[in-house]
Amino acid sequence: MAYTVQKLKDYSPAALDKAAEKLLAALEKEAAEVKTEPDGKAFRDRWVARKNGVLTQINDLWLKAAPKDAKREVGQRVNELMGRVETRVTEVELQCRDLAILKKAREAGLDARIDEARRALELSDRLDITLPGIPRPLGAEHPVIKTMNEIVSVFRNLGYSVQEGPVIETDYYNFEALNFPPNHPARDTQDTLFIANQEATPLRERLLLRTHTSPVQIRTMEKMKPPIRIVIPGKVHRNDPPDASHSPMFHQIEGLAVDTNITFGDLKGTLDHAMKALFGSNVKTSFRPSFFPFTEPSAEMMVTCFICGGGGKRGAEPCRPCKQTGWIEILGCGMVDPNVFEFVKDKGYDPKKISGFAFGMGADRVALLKYGVDDIQLFFQGDVRFLRQFA
């Protein structure tokens, strides 16, 4: 006759003891009868199922039915019984698992003790974990965009805001306001790509593909009063037939800082700081005179070669990126020419009161050097064998 939970006749400790004793005895008896996993599941259901399990029943029949003054005592007893029942049920289930393992082992022709059987079965379930995982490839950042973002972020940390401007520019912004007068020989160096059918348009409104990101300097000064610090990443175009080191489209990063009391030393210090942030604190910078119509004094900045460390050699081999000089020309810069400020003087840029510096560098060139890429065309072909190297 299977055990059933009875209502308590009274709630005296003796009656409680007796009822508990009866319940635990039934638990042990039924536990001993469990032989297989299905038995184990039935055992669990009978004792701990939420719906009508023995524990639910003692909760309902003993605790809920108890008079107020006995609730505390009954509650403690019921809690204790619940703990003991749950522990026993878990034990029985573990035994069932062992029984199942032993059964499997016997079926596999093994007559072993439980721990050996367990190990044997684990070994037979083993996967070749040296097989490659299921790939979930991430996309790779384009090396030039990545380089551009890195440079921008260095200048952001110095307080520079990003600005952008159109790729199709007017003659005014690309040349005139940057102090390239009409017919000036410096225009020849820009290899400009012009938009067709502009003959009837006045020169300063004629459209062209910007040859540098510098027009955004003017566009920004037109809309923002000094002091400003901006960094301008973007595409530029020149009439350069494609080869290993030229592309008619490439990327520049321009910077501009204007304030009262900006000096040539500030230009040098800022760029020196930026190069150390980009290429490592060992990098040194050197400036030599150059010419750009929109800066004066103008300079070319070189950094110690970050490939060979400035020694001009990689091991016994000559260092190609720096042509063994230990230096790499990396950007053009200078103090903003007062003539440029004259074009935005009514926006608060009086060259007598403010000064500034500007710089510009080719992101593609930096990426070529940084990753040792020997052909700029690789950047624009979309070859996944190339791009995935940057993942």
Place this chain on the structure above:
Amino acid sequence: MKLSPQWIRDFVELRVDDRQLAEDLTAAGIAVEGISGQGANLVYEMEIGTNRPDAMNHYGVAREASAIYDVPLKPIEPKLPKVEGDANFAIEIEDIDGCPRFTARVIRNVSIKPSPARVVQRLALLDQRPINNAVDATNYTLWEMGKPTHVFDLDLLEGGKIVVRRARDGEKLKTLDGVERKLTAEDLVVADGVKPVGLAGTMGGYDTMITEKTRNILVESAWWDPVTVRKMARRHGLHTDASHRFERGADFESTVLSCDRVSELILQSGGGQLVGGPIDVVARHIDQAPVALRMSEVHRILGEGVDANQVVRILKRLGFDLVPEPGEEFEFTVRIPSWRLDVEREIDLIEEIARLHGYDKFANTLPAYSGAVVELPEAAKDSKLRSSLLALGYNEAVSLTFISHQDAEQFSAVPVIELENPLSEEASVMRTSLVPGMLNMLAYNLNRGNDDVRLFEAGSVFQADGPNALELKRVCLGATGSAVEPGVHQPPRTLSVFDLKGDVEALLHSFQCKSVSYDAQTVDYYHPGRSARAVMDGEMVAQFGQIHPDTAARWKVKQDVFIAELYVDRLYKHGLRKVWYEALPRYPAVERDFSFIFADSVVFEGIRKSVMGLGIAELRRFVPAEIFRGGSIPAGKYSLLLRATFQSQERTLREDEIARWSAQIIKTLEGVGGTLRAS
């Protein structure tokens, strides 16, 4: 451009060796890009900026060296014999704008022969071909002091005079290169009494050149207007040593000196007599206003690195004349030497000071700044799209911004922006779509055996808007090949349009909107049955799908290729999706499946809309679970297993409620033409 340090040393005493000199010149902006040869034959390969025509010769570089090392510069002083008689030759300048100054000398009874060894050897060092003693004298003078000159066979000049004038329409001139040129009134010529004998400042005439028969010579040294020379040289496709210098501005005060130097060299090598003095006609003067230089301004731009003594020393060595101004402030009036047309302003002088002081000697400083970093309005959206695309496995690509007319026509219907001087016919239009560039890149990969490709490009497309240019942001995805990486763990599967749709859905999900729906109204370069448009709050923001087989054939692509275009300019009208937390469900969800047969004409979007139209608030999800065609299913029909998920935030749902909703759903599905199979 090559220069010889030996020749430079003619004019300045230097203690440094040639290599040190090269380094010091370079640091001062007179760049020595390379060194070749040994000893007396050592030559520098120079890179002189377009603004410094005065330094494109040995004397000019010697002047720089004199300023760098603070040593004297020796003058050029031609030694000419006492002149006999009168030159008896007239110079008439008709075009005063084009020719402010024209200087000439007459030498008679010269013998034309090879130049002396010293001249030949020096010119050879610079890769200059010797011609004869008269022509070489002009060339030698050009490389020595930077002033282009010319020599005529005096006996071939008709009318006993030189006239500087505009050419007459229809006049012809055979230039020294043997080309017969048609002239127009835009050309400035040196003419004799009858005909043009030279293109001003650019190239002399063939018919009046020095030959072995020449006995009498006219030496010309003029100053030509830079813009006139530049335009004329361009028009005739000529770029000569002379035009290169005149375009950039020659030394107005050196016409007589250079004329004398040429004459000296001719007399030394070819004998003859100098007849009369220089014929020096100045039609107008080139004004070079003095410039005020304040030490306060020097310090405002350069910082405190240089003092007044250094400033004076540097500028004087370069030929500037400094007159201190009385007053409290340190101030000078600076007179500009005639060879420095590039120096017009105080800042130009400040650059000279910085350049010769040495840029690297200025201390590095960091400026203080009080402004804040301001983000571009679209930066967060750009960054969200880009990081999502990378996470979805698309590789970032960049293609060229030019396409062909044909591609512009096929992939867009907007007015194009053409280039005036394109690199090629295939690159003659600014791209109106990112698709042709993407197809190029996909085909490039497939042609190289890269069968599995996922790329994206974010960039602008361009279109004409009346006289203006519009630049619109786009993102283009391209994919082909396997959807899952082939391997031992899972069966292979090629990409389908639904892979792409899932990616587009993921990307659009970042944006705030009321609704996104999809329809099949794509443009004709997509496969009509395998492409879709995404419409967000009534506006198309993306289209995607398999590329039409005819289009794929144009790129010779054999496997299925998928493209998605995001119209970012439209998408960005929506903000990034704002997150507002929804309480996690506390009551269990209940699933019910419905198996139906539908005609092929019934699409899922219609089924979904009609069921959602029931307005059952507890219906949280309604999705297709399985699709099956063929077998026992008649042709033209398909079997669809639909799965509904019910859940309430307030309570556990009752069986009878779920039964009631299920019945409603079944009735609705039958209403759209479905036949219930089993449930």
